[in-house]
Amino acid sequence: MPADHPENTRPATVRRVPLNLFGMAFGIAGLAVTWLTTARYGHAPLWAGRALLAVSAVVWAITVVRYARYALSVRGAFAADLTDPVAAPFASLAVITPMLPAAQGLHAYDSRAGTIVFDVFLVLTVLFGGWLTGQWIYGSLNLDQLHPGYFLPTVAGGLVAAAGAAAVGQRTLGYAMLGLGLICWFILGSMILARLFFRPALPPALYPTLAIEVAPAAVATVAYLSLRGPHVDVFAAILAGYGVLMVLAQLRLLPAFLRLRFAPSFWAFTFSWAAVATGVVHWTQILRPPGYLIYTYAALSAVTLLIAGIAARTVLAAFSGGGVRTGPPHTSTALAEEH
Structure with missing residues (x-):
């Protein structure tokens, strides 16, 4: 191992903080939006969603502090993370996540402060998405390193920003x-x-990122309805059609998911399925089919139990010293070896 490798310069008391840990705050914020959406239709307490937003903000701040301590203590760690072809997309969650508490929470109490914080992180999200896109063009990528986490910097960033812009009254920006x-x-x-269809399977620790495949259609639906208002038109129906296909595809992946051992990558399930649940709440409340409240509460309950279970397992692993591991510091297979 080279003398200047980050592993060689890491103090003994500093543990590596993998970038996918930012998925914890993102997932909790996604659940908060599901609760807030249900509350705005009059079927859940508003305080629950706002409390979850506060929790997500606290978790985000703790993760930022932990990562900053690690990056400042280990020479070259930050640069290595941002150029890692597997791990780098997850860094975008550090700037995407705060848009949700700002637009959906802080804005309700102080519209000016909420808008300013939202706009700051929107600009950071766009800048980082542009930098990563340039990095992918400039750098040398292997198709087998591509995974659904690549949706995060620009797809998730853009769609979350669109919904947030609608919430703070910036519709054209949205x-x-x-x-x-x-x-x-x-x-x-x-x-x-194409990579998933025709190339070898993802490493086991990246399998949970397959859940991200359900997110784009769901988050696009939420963003579109936030901008256009709560009514279903042709484009909303088109998004729903593809979204249903991706949800059904997850059923075939269940055997692979059930074989996995718990790891931080499980947080990839959280925001993805929270977005689906939020989309279900919108559709059932807009169309009001027979038994629509049953569907609404079923979606809200299912995603709450899923995320609560992953959160509980994370806390248990943290206190027991097992399950949440820190893998190799900076390689193109770092996340794959975390498991």
């Missing part, structure tokens, strides 16, 4: 961000599916 997210989804989605 449509611009919707365009960014949708076009990147169409381009990256075709490449990611």
Whole structure:
């Protein structure tokens, strides 16, 4: 191992903080949006969603502090993370996540402060998404390193920003961000599916990222309805059609998911399925089919139990010293070896 490798310069008391840990705050914020959406239709307490947003903000802050301590203590760690072809996309969650508490929470108490914080992180999200896109063009990528986490910087970033812009009253900006997210989804989605269809299977620790495949259509639906208002038109129906296909595809993946051992990568399930649940709440409340409240509460309960279970397992692993591991510091297979 070279003398200047980050592993060789790591103090004994500093543990590696993998970038996918930012998925914890992102998943909790996604659950908060599901609760807030249900509350705005009059079927859940508003305080529950806002409390979850506060929890997500606290978890985000703790993760930022932990990662900053690690990155400042280990020479070259930050640069290595941002150029790692497998891990780098997860870094975008550090700037995407705060848009949700700002637009959906802080804005309700102080509209000016909420808008400013939201806009700051929107700009950071776009800048980082642009930098990563340039890095992928400039750098040397192997198709087998591509995984659904590549949706995060631009697709998730753009669509979350679109919904947030609608919440703070910046509709034109919201449509611009919707365009960014949708076009990147169409381009990256075709490449990611081609890799998944025709290349060797993902490493086991990256299997949970397959859940991200359900997210783009669901988050696009939430963003579109946030901008256009709560009514279903042709484009919303088109998004729903593809979304249903991706949800059904997950059923075939269940055997692989059930064989996995718990790891931080399980947080990839959380925001993805929270977005699906939020989309279900919107659709059932807009169309109001027979038994629509049953569907609403079933979606809310299922995603709450899923995320609560992953959170409980994470806490248990942290206190027991097992399960949540820190793998190799900076290699193109770092996440794959965390498991």
